[in-house]
Amino acid sequence: MQVDTIVLDSAERLFQDVADIQSVVSAKNTSWKEKLWSGIEENGLNIAAVPECLGGAEIGLQSALGILRIAGRMALSAPLAETILAGWMLGAAGLTAPTGKIAFGPARFGDGIFMKLDGTVSGRASHLPFASECSHAVLLVQGHQGLSVVLVPLADAQITSRQSLAYEPLDHVTFKDVQPVASAAAPAGFDKDTALLMGAAARSMQIAGAMEKILAITMDYATQRKAFERTISKFQAVQHGIAQLAGEVAVSLSAAESAAEALDSLLGAGRGFDDPELQLEVMSAKIRVSTAIRKGAAIAHQLHGAIGVTNEHILHRLTLRGLAWRDDYGNESQWSEKLGTLICGRGAEALWPLLSTR
Amino acid sequence: MTSTLEFQPLRLPERVQQLRLEVRAFIQSEIDAGVFNPDDPETDWEIHRQFARKVAARGWIGMTWPKQYGGQERSFLDRYVVNEEMLVHNAPNTVYFTADRQSGPTLIRYASERIKSEVLPKIIAGEACFCIGMSEPDSGSDLFAAKCKATRSEGGWRINGTKIWTTNAHQSNYMIGIFRTSAPTTENRRHGLTSFLVDMKAPGITCNLIDQMSGIRDFNEVVFDDVFLPDDQLIGEVDGAWKQATTELAYERSGPERFLETFAVLRNLVGLAGNSADQRLGEAIGRLVAELHSLRRMSVSVAGMLEAGREPTAEAAIVKDLGTIWEQDLPQRVRDAIAFLPADEAFDRFDEVLQFTTRIAPKLTIQGGTTEILRGVIARGLGLR
Numbered sequence: 001m002q003v004d005t006i007v008l009d010s011a012e013r014l015f016q017d018v019a020d021i022q023s024v025v026s027a028k029n030t031s032w033k034e035k036l037w038s039g040i041e042e043n044g045l046n047i048a049a050v051p052e053c054l055g056g057a058e059i060g061l062q063s064a065l066g067i068l069r070i071a072g073r074m075a076l077s078a079p080l081a082e083t084i085l086a087g088w089m090l091g092a093a094g095l096t097a098p099t100g101k102i103a104f105g106p107a108r109f110g111d112g113i114f115m116k117l118d119g120t121v122s123g124r125a126s127h128l129p130f131a132s133e134c135s136h137a138v139l140l141v142q143g144h145q146g147l148s149v150v151l152v153p154l155a156d157a158q159i160t161s162r163q164s165l166a167y168e169p170l171d172h173v174t175f176k177d178v179q180p181v182a183s184a185a186a187p188a189g190f191d192k193d194t195a196l197l198m199g200a201a202a203r204s205m206q207i208a209g210a211m212e213k214i215l216a217i218t219m220d221y222a223t224q225r226k227a228f229e230r231t232i233s234k235f236q237a238v239q240h241g242i243a244q245l246a247g248e249v250a251v252s253l254s255a256a257e258s259a260a261e262a263l264d265s266l267l268g269a270g271r272g273f274d275d276p277e278l279q280l281e282v283m284s285a286k287i288r289v290s291t292a293i294r295k296g297a298a299i300a301h302q303l304h305g306a307i308g309v310t311n312e313h314i315l316h317r318l319t320l321r322g323l324a325w326r327d328d329y330g331n332e333s334q335w336s337e338k339l340g341t342l343i344c345g346r347g348a349e350a351l352w353p354l355l356s357t358r
Numbered sequence: 359m360t361s362t363l364e365f366q367p368l369r370l371p372e373r374v375q376q377l378r379l380e381v382r383a384f385i386q387s388e389i390d391a392g393v394f395n396p397d398d399p400e401t402d403w404e405i406h407r408q409f410a411r412k413v414a415a416r417g418w419i420g421m422t423w424p425k426q427y428g429g430q431e432r433s434f435l436d437r438y439v440v441n442e443e444m445l446v447h448n449a450p451n452t453v454y455f456t457a458d459r460q461s462g463p464t465l466i467r468y469a470s471e472r473i474k475s476e477v478l479p480k481i482i483a484g485e486a487c488f489c490i491g492m493s494e495p496d497s498g499s500d501l502f503a504a505k506c507k508a509t510r511s512e513g514g515w516r517i518n519g520t521k522i523w524t525t526n527a528h529q530s531n532y533m534i535g536i537f538r539t540s541a542p543t544t545e546n547r548r549h550g551l552t553s554f555l556v557d558m559k560a561p562g563i564t565c566n567l568i569d570q571m572s573g574i575r576d577f578n579e580v581v582f583d584d585v586f587l588p589d590d591q592l593i594g595e596v597d598g599a600w601k602q603a604t605t606e607l608a609y610e611r612s613g614p615e616r617f618l619e620t621f622a623v624l625r626n627l628v629g630l631a632g633n634s635a636d637q638r639l640g641e642a643i644g645r646l647v648a649e650l651h652s653l654r655r656m657s658v659s660v661a662g663m664l665e666a667g668r669e670p671t672a673e674a675a676i677v678k679d680l681g682t683i684w685e686q687d688l689p690q691r692v693r694d695a696i697a698f699l700p701a702d703e704a705f706d707r708f709d710e711v712l713q714f715t716t717r718i719a720p721k722l723t724i725q726g727g728t729t730e731i732l733r734g735v736i737a738r739g740l741g742l743r
């Protein structure tokens with residue numbers, strides 16, 4: 001599928017106009033949040049992955065995930081990834097998405113959320129990003145007859161608010177016999193980790209986007225800041241630091257874009273979430289990008305010196321978000337273990353044939 | 359400041375993947391016939407020679423080159439998958455590897471017509487092995503400090519001096535080397551080096567093998583004692599070798615040889631783990647596979663840029679930097695992963711592969727340009743220099 005550059009360009013303009021990182025850092029209040037969200041809805045970004053027949057923009061998964069790379073560059077603080085994925089999952093199950101911000105889960109391995117025979121939902125979604133800012137959540141839950149996609153009102157759930165590493169809502173949500181607004185059997189090809197895998201693809205793009213911006217501002221700083229009567233970018237140690245940062249950015253962009261393209265084309269070709277190629281692509285992206293942000297954030301902070309650790313500087317909005325996003329929808333250790341199990345189960349002789357199909 | 363790095367998620371076309379399967383089937387039949395062992399790089403030169411002829415017979419050497427010299431003008435992606443399959447299986451590809459990757463393309467671009475029509479078909483037939491004569495005892499990273507001299511002589515040039523670390527010089531038919539033809543100028547310290555094609559069987563050349571810590575014996579000291587080179591073996595411009603090396607470097611740096619050299623240890627690790635990998639071992643394997651996949655996707659993307667006629671200098675240097683560091687670290691991380699496994703017979707067999715890859719690891723970030731030099735190239739590509 002072609003990447004929809006028109007949508008991506010308008011997303012970039014919108015984010016720049018209303019949620020530019022510097023303005024957000026300097027903002028006295030959070031009025032930008034309202035403006036941002038209404039802009040998102042006016043541009044149809046929230047329904048980017050909702051089918052046209054259900055009133056969505058249906059720009060394709062690769063493009064929808066592409067929006068998130070741009071959001072990552074802006075360190076955008078809004079449940080955009082969650083809402084896009086919620087719309088996608090509802091659409092895949094033939095359900096209509098409501099307007100407004102929608103949480104998406106489960107976001108952690110090991111969460112137990114069940115649908116009872118009477119159709120009500122119980123259980124706990126831990127560390128659910130932005131739950132306290134959202135009216136609804138879309139969840140992939142275990143039922144008596146397999147998996148179901150449910151749209152639940154969060155007003156009926158019990159929310160324990162807490163914050164992520166990047167000071168964003170990362171709440172525990174407990175459901176007790178909550179009646180969904182809508183529900184349907186999960187589409188063919190879904191498995192119990194599908195929400196996590198989709199979330200992992202989204203977070204990979206967000207982290208990759210943040211990394212791009214981290215490189216750009218680090219280069220700007222290094223070519224302006226002077227020490228010992230030289231621009232610091234002239235010191236070889238600084239150049240090598242930036243070269244390594246660029247390497248981590250490059251591999252992040254490549255891996256995240258590859259996973260997005262793979263999801264779009266493999267699902268489009270009728271493959272399911274148990275497909276080893278699809279799993280390799282998405283798991284690898286989340287694993288590699290999470291390693292990259294750790295190294296990249298460290299280099300960027302080091303090269304910025306003291307100014308980079310101040311609250312007023314924009315660097316931490318990017319680094320802390322990038323680091324926090326590692327933990328959402330499966331961290332790199334958990335996905336590594338899953339991927340390792342997949343690889344071992346297929347045997348040594350199947351390793352290269354799998355890698356080389358991609 | 360420009361910092362735009364873009365890696366399109368290129369997919370290899372169906373036709374190219376079909377070619378991959380043909381290559382793989384051929385390699386498997388060679389392995390089954392006992393020609394070589396993918397866990398143990400072949401050292402018998404005769405096997406390399408025979409293998410090169412078999413590969414040539416299938417049309418897999420110089421496949422991107424002009425038809426007029428025996429090539430097939432196939433896409434760079436075709437070459438990419440052939441190369442990848444050979445490397446990942448440790449196939450005995452030494453005879454043609456260097457010529458196919460860089461010497462041939464250099465000749466096509468800069469050599470005289472006589473040389474092109476004489477030498478290129480030999481490479482394509484798997485009969486001409488090439489070596490690269492850049493490094494000298496006092497000139498490694500700083501290529502432009504080279505001293506080995508070429509002086510004018512009737513009908514050509516005379517060469518005197520020493521090259522070193524020249525891989526496969528002792529087995530090669532030809533070298534492409536750089537030689538000092540004038541002194542550097544104050545404005546341009548890169549001035550004064552000239553590239554030549556050297557017939558390695560010419561009188562006056564002595565190759566002295568140098569043993570490596572890994573047990574490998576493939577690089578040499580090459581001494582030139584008044585070796586004569588006819589005029590038409592000049593490659594490109596006199597004193598202007600520095601202008602000639604740009605695009606080829608991107609091919610040389612971004613290929614799968616920059617992350618697959620220790621692959622055997624990963625494949626064997628998966629075999630050793632079998633179906634009983636515990637959480638720790640499973641995690642380690644998954645992480646390594648994710649990293650390899652990510653490197654490979656980047657390398658394929660650069661292959662696409664090259665195929666599209668771009669010059670991705672920084673991108674290619676990034677692939678080599680990340681790739682060589684990864685393949686160098688791989689044996690150490692595999693060692694960590696197996697720390698709690700029982701030391702049975704399977705383990706001992708595995709340990710041999712681990713030992714070999716650990717012994718070759720240090721060279722991986724030196725050959726073809728060190729990590730530090732690459733990072734300089736990346737910094738320049740980003741506009742910092």
Ligand SMILES: Cc1cc2nc3c(=O)[nH]c(=O)nc-3n(C[C@H](O)[C@H](O)[C@H](O)COP(=O)(O)OP(=O)(O)OC[C@H]3O[C@@H](n4cnc5c(N)ncnc54)[C@H](O)[C@@H]3O)c2cc1C
Binds near residue numbers: 489493494721726
């Ligand atoms: C296995 C193997 C095969 C080889 N095959 C060939 C071959 O076929 N043909 C050929 O011509 N050469 C070959 N080489 C040589 C190789 O190209 C050189 O080893 C390499 O370019 C480095 O040069 P050097 O060894 O002289 O190290 P030096 O250049 O002396 O470097 C020593 C250290 O100093 C660092 N350094 C040097 N300059 C800088 C700088 N400006 N900034 C920061 N750090 C710096 C280097 O990174 C390195 O860490 C081979 C090498 C190996 C290991």
